Amino acid sequence: METLEHVDAAILALRGGARSEEVLGASDSWVADLAERQYTVGEGPGVEAFTTGSPVLVPDIVVEQVRWPGFAQGALAVGAAAVFAFPLQYGAIRLGTLELVRRRPGGLASAERRDAALAADLATAALLRQTREAEEDGHEFAPRLATSYQDVNVATGMLAAQLHISLDDAFARLRAHAFGQNRSVLDVARDVLERRIALEELAE
Template identity: 45%
Template sequence: MHNRRARLRELLVADRAAGGAVSTVALVCARCVVELSVTGAGATVLSEHHVDGDRAAPANRGLVHATDPVSAGLEDLQLTVGEGPCLDSFESGGPVLVADLAADGARWPAFTPGALALGAAAVFSFPLQFGVVRLGSLDLYRDVPGPLTRTEVTDALILSDMATQGVVEDLDGHATADLSWLLDPHVEVHQAAGMVQAQLGVSTDVALMRLRGHAFTHDLPLAEVARRVVARTLRFARDEGR
């Protein structure tokens, strides 16, 4: 496992040196296509809120990267219909591996027909998480049925861990070892979230997601976005991002 991790890390370093995408997440997704014999890959960030019953469902999402239009379409589809491997992986905290989507159609009756129409025949999702803190998922698809090998699953788990580190870097500008923004955001971020909550009439969780989404979209640290909101040089509109 250690040797495979070191090998994959060396490959990502070489990809970056060769003039590949600047984003670690983009590099990981591209490497997934090469190493795992999949057709496409995407990474999505999710947040949670409570709905009826005990189930927690994603409240907001952001597509961090997709290698091709089908990968992007699959992310949008499952988050639109409210089911699919990405959401199951995010909720369970474990991999979701479906080698033949057409044969397992009853599992996601709303997602499967659309996914097949997009060109996906097999789907595989791996959570992006630090311990119990879940950020989203790394999602792969093949245009022909077929399982991942044991080695490919191992590599996918390693690559999902690397993508998780990349998501933290991209979203907030912190070092990957610094999880304070996830577990206990700075007071100014809390203050900014409260102001956005009042501006939009949304929950605190949604307000935080809007702040993080703005930071990612405009390539800014979350703390800088919060400072602008508190200084009233940045204001969120109800229809922004729709």
């Protein structure tokens, strides 16, 4: 993997849909913030790579401000200039994404793309193996997470129950409030759980 030495940071994310995501690994705190921003706005290279099952290569985030306005704004704010997302998949099974980030614009050379795809395949194989071993031992696979969004799931359920709306609507309201306040949806969810945000603020 020597060809990836020009990559500044990496994110390994487990994904299962818009509301289902956990960050398994982030090489630096600033790139962890980038992952959280992508989860908050629901758009970006990782989201698209998981949805389509194909790599999404973004050599210059500035160019993609119309395509992903919310993500691009946050990415540039933390110092990211280029992002390359590769799906973690085996056949029809998709587990998440491997995202490589650079602080300066520029594409990946063919050797770098090959090694990045190989790294994604190796990560997928490791996750599938660990999942199988956990099942054989009679328990659910529960990896150690760099960032868990479980509080978002709990706050979403609470909001849905109290406002009598669907989980998708409740999650959308959490996201909209977070985006409007320029905060992460995880921080907003924790405020909901700690009663620091009145549910009335999220009712519309």
